Amino acid sequence: MLLALFADIHANRQAFTACMAKAREQGAEKFVLLGDYVGYGADPDWTVSSVIDLVDNGAIAILGNHDSAIGNPKVQMNAEAEAAIEWTRGQLDVAQRQFLAGLPMKHEAGSLLYVHSEATRPESWIYVTDTAIASRSMQSVAAHVTFCGHVHKPALYSLSVTGKMTTFVPTADVPVHLLPGRQWHAVLGSVGQPRDGNPAAAYALYNTEKRELTYCRVPYDVEGAVRRIRDNGLPIWLAERLLVGR
16 A cells, blocks of 8 residues: 655645645555644645545544644744744634544554654654654554654654664655664654755655655645735744745
8 A cells, every 4th residue: 555644734735735636646545644734834724624534534644733732722832833823723613623632642553653753752742853762762662664743854763673773864756665674763854844955845655565665845836835824914934934945
């Protein structure tokens, strides 16, 4: 089966539309959504409705920290993120809020684990940014591959049976064979707010039979997403960073 994995959509309709279209073109058979559907971007209503439709048709969806913040005003974020969340609360209806509140922190499917941050304490929203954090996450589970988002920068970690760690930044469109003798922690890039210096939207494909993971980038209407943020009075920094992928 070919899985399409999306993380950190952040209410960016233009980016998510482009990623979904490309993934379908590539033959994706099942969709996995790793959280943060809202926050930062200007189309939360459309995005959450789209995620609900996907879940109704068999997709897997995980809770992200921005999704959690919709129903929990005690969650602390930077000033721009808090402003976007406060605005977003007014854009979502009761059913959409209930949907977000009911999402799981993680989902296990055979040898695969899906989580927004990492596996040891997903409710703490820890960023997987180095080998030590990735190692702790992998050692806490039996999964062959853990998929996460949250960081907004693609990275791939692995752990051997002897405890040796490797890490690298994958090249877009180059399949990586995830060897069965190692555990893997795949940090996806962000659909709606990349932060690795590349403004193209990011997602990934995983072939469950071949055990091949391919990180993908797709250009999208960045200017359209920027206009939507500006037109809705959200912090201008949230628009400007899309132009440079920071």
